[in-house]
Amino acid sequence: MIKLEKVNISIKNEPILKDVNLNLENGRCYGFVGRNGSGKSVLFKAISGLLKIESGMISIDGVEINPKNPLKDVGVIIESPMFIASLSGFDNLKCLAGITKKISDEEINSCLEKVGLEEANKKKFKNYSLGMKQRLRIAQAIMEDPTIYILDEPFNGLDEKGVQDVHEIILDLKARKKMILLTSHDDRDIEKLNDYIFKIENRSVVNV
Numbered sequence: 712m713i714k715l716e717k718v719n720i721s722i723k724n725e726p727i728l729k730d731v732n733l734n735l736e737n738g739r740c741y742g743f744v745g746r747n748g749s750g751k752s753v754l755f756k757a758i759s760g761l762l763k764i765e766s767g768m769i770s771i772d773g774v775e776i777n778p779k780n781p782l783k784d785v786g787v788i789i790e791s792p793m794f795i796a797s798l799s800g801f802d803n804l805k806c807l808a809g810i811t812k813k814i815s816d817e818e819i820n821s822c823l824e825k826v827g828l829e830e831a832n833k834k835k836f837k838n839y840s841l842g843m844k845q846r847l848r849i850a851q852a853i854m855e856d857p858t859i860y861i862l863d864e865p866f867n868g869l870d871e872k873g874v875q876d877v878h879e880i881i882l883d884l885k886a887r888k889k890m891i892l893l894t895s896h897d898d899r900d901i902e903k904l905n906d907y908i909f910k911i912e913n914r915s916v917v918n919v
C-alpha cells in the first residue's frame with residue numbers, strides 16, 4: 712500500500728499541494744482530475760519519488776519514498792523519457808530493458824504489438840508521429856510488467872484506436888490486480904477505468 716500522510720509540496724516557494732492524505736491499495740485504479748496546473752503531475756512525481764516534498768511522509772508498505780529511495784517496480788509516464796532519436800522503437804526499448812535485463816526480445820516485441828507498433832517498430836524514433844511516440848511511452852511503462860503504474864495523461868496524442876488499445880491494456884492490468892494511478896482530461900477515460908476518483912482543487916486532494 713502507498714500512503715501519503717500530511718504531504719505538503721512547494722516548488723520554488725510556491726505552495727502546490729497542502730496536507731494531502733491518501734491510502735492507495737494494490738489492485739485498484741485511481742483517477743486524478745483537476746484543472747491545468749492544479750498539481751496532478753507534481754503529485755505523481757512526488758509519489759514516484761522524483762520530487763522532494765516539503766513535509767509529511769510518502770511511503771510504500773511502511774518504507775519512505777523520496778528522491779534517495781524512489782518507488783521501484785513501477786511503470787511511469789510522467790515526462791518524456793529519453794528515447795534516442797536515431798534508434799528504432801524496438802532498439803530504444805531494448806536499451807532500456809538492458810538496465811534490468813528482466814525481459815527478452817520476444818517480450819519487447821509482444822509489448823510493441825500490444826500498443827499497435829508492430830509495423831513501425833523498425834522506424835527510427837525521430838520519424839515517429841506524436842501518437843506513435845506516445846504508444847512507445849506506454850510500451851516502455853508496461854514492458855517489465857511492474858506492480859504499480861503511474862500514468863500521467865497516457866491518452867495524449869492517441870487516435871480513437873490508440874485510446875481503445877490503452878483502455879484494453881489498463882483493463883487487463885486491473886484484472887491482474889495491479890495498482891494504477893491515472894490522469895486524463897477526458898471524463899470518459901476516468902469514468903470507465905477508475906475505481907476511485909480524486910479531484911485536485913485549491914491545493915487539496917478531495918474524493919469525488
Ligand SMILES: Nc1ncnc2c1ncn2[C@@H]1O[C@H](COP(=O)(O)OP(=O)(O)OP(=O)(O)O)[C@@H](O)[C@H]1O
Nearest residue numbers: 722723727745746747748749750751752753754911
Ligand atoms: N519545475 C517547475 N518549476 C516551477 N513550477 C512548477 C514546476 N513544475 C510544476 N510547477 C507548477 O506546479 C503547479 C502544478 O503543475 P502540474 O504540472 O502538476 O499541473 P497539472 O495538474 O499536471 O496540469 P496539466 O493538467 O496542465 O498537466 C503549476 O502551477 C506549475 O506551474
